Amino acid sequence: MGWLRQQVKAAGDPHALAAIFAGGFIGAVARAELGQAWATPRADSWPWTTFAVNIAGAFLLGYFTTRLQEELPLSAYKRPFLGTGLCGGLTTFATLQIELVRMLDTGHIVLALGYACASIAAGLIAVTVATNLVRGAIWQP
Amino acid sequence: MLGGIGALARFWLDRAVGRRWVRPFPYGTLTVNLTGALALGIVIGIALKGDAYRLVGTGLIGAYTTFSTWMLETQRLAEEDERMIAARDIVISVTAGVLIAWLGEKIGAAL
Numbered sequence: 001m002g003w004l005r006q007q008v009k010a011a012g013d014p015h016a017l018a019a020i021f022a023g024g025f026i027g028a029v030a031r032a033e034l035g036q037a038w039a040t041p042r043a044d045s046w047p048w049t050t051f052a053v054n055i056a057g058a059f060l061l062g063y064f065t066t067r068l069q070e071e072l073p074l075s076a077y078k079r080p081f082l083g084t085g086l087c088g089g090l091t092t093f094a095t096l097q098i099e100l101v102r103m104l105d106t107g108h109i110v111l112a113l114g115y116a117c118a119s120i121a122a123g124l125i126a127v128t129v130a131t132n133l134v135r136g137a138i139w140q141p
Numbered sequence: 142m143l144g145g146i147g148a149l150a151r152f153w154l155d156r157a158v159g160r161r162w163v164r165p166f167p168y169g170t171l172t173v174n175l176t177g178a179l180a181l182g183i184v185i186g187i188a189l190k191g192d193a194y195r196l197v198g199t200g201l202i203g204a205y206t207t208f209s210t211w212m213l214e215t216q217r218l219a220e221e222d223e224r225m226i227a228a229r230d231i232v233i234s235v236t237a238g239v240l241i242a243w244l245g246e247k248i249g250a251a252l
Contacts, residue, residue, distance in 0.1 A: 011153070020152050021145035028144020028204040032195060054208040061209040062216070080152075084210075089148045091208035093174040093234070094181035095199075097242040101182070104239070116235055123212035124219075131216070 019077040023085015027057070031090050043106040047099045050092065051119060057091035058123040062130030070134070143196050147204030166226050167214040170207065171234060175241050177206035182242040186249015 011017065035049045064082040096119060103112035154176075155169030162168045181202045189197060211234060218227040 012156075017149060017152075020148050023145075024148020024151075024204045025142065025145035028147065028200050031203060032144075032199045035199060057209040058212040061213050065213060084152050085145075085148050087209040088151055088207040089144045089204035091210075092203040093206035093208050093211060093238065094177040094202050094242070095206075096208060097178040097235075097238040098181055098185055098246075100235075100239050101243045101246065105243075119208070120212075120231060120235070123208060124216055127209075127212045127216040 015077055016080040019081035020085040023081040023083075023087075024089035025085075027086045027089025027091075031092065043102045044108050044111065046111075046115065047095075050095050050099060051115070051122075054091045054096065054119060055122045055126050057087045059126035059130045060090075061087035062127035063134055066131045066134040143200035144204035147201045151205050151207060165218065165221075165223050167211075167218075167230060170210050170214055171230070171237075174206045174211060174234060175237055177202050178238045178242040179245040181206075182245020182247075183249035183252075184245075186246040187252050188249075 031049070031053045034053060038049050061083055064087065065079070068079050068082070100112050100116055103109075103115065151173045154173050158169040158172050181198055184194065184198045184202065211230075215227045215230055218224070218230070
């Protein structure tokens with residue numbers, strides 16, 4: 001019993017865990033709903049759903065993380081919910097990889113390269129812009 | 142529901158890896174993302190469809206892996222003058238990710 005209690009304690013603050021769970025749930029549902037609403041991409045078309053949620057999620061994570069880092073007092077539950085949970089659940093790395101495999105497998109090499117580069121570039125730009133927006137707003141007199 | 146579990150799994154694995162390898166390189170996120178890519182490959186390989194795919198592929202594995210954390214970590218590394226690590230993270234994540242996803246599909250198809 002002692003060991004079990006130790007494992008449960010080691011798992012983490014239950015409220016933070018619940019926040020991560022809730023955020024992940026919402027993020028995943030949002031991504032799934034968008035995927036349903038927009039057409040399933042064929043091997044030779046641009047995967048708009050994955051691209052959109054990934055870039056949006058990167059932007060949001062940049063925004064929330066920077067905001068929460070500078071915010072006082074520090075909230076214990078916002079970051080797990082918004083960062084790890086929501087943005088982590090909304091975005092996906094695995095689907096992106098599968099889409100790249102599909103493109104490469106069917107000979108759409110240029111598309112694959114374009115999609116990979118665009119995702120990474122847009123993702124990094126999104127994080128940078130969101131971060132700078134927050135910092136610029138905070139240091140406004 | 143599985144989205145919540147995926148997010149928790151990512152949190153735990155990332156934390157576990159981070160405790161063992163305290164280095165600037167984000168091994169935690171890489172581990173999560175590569176294991177997820179493999180898993181999704183297998184799921185595709187065994188041709189899971191419909192609701193089952195939505196639950197496991199889109200829900201669980203989709204929430205488990207993360208693009209946003211990967212991007213944030215890379216951007217922060219670049220900010221902290223760790224550009225080489227950031228570049229390595231990008232290259233390794235994508236090349237290993239594609240390879241491992243492809244491998245997963247082959248494994249799944251063989252099952």
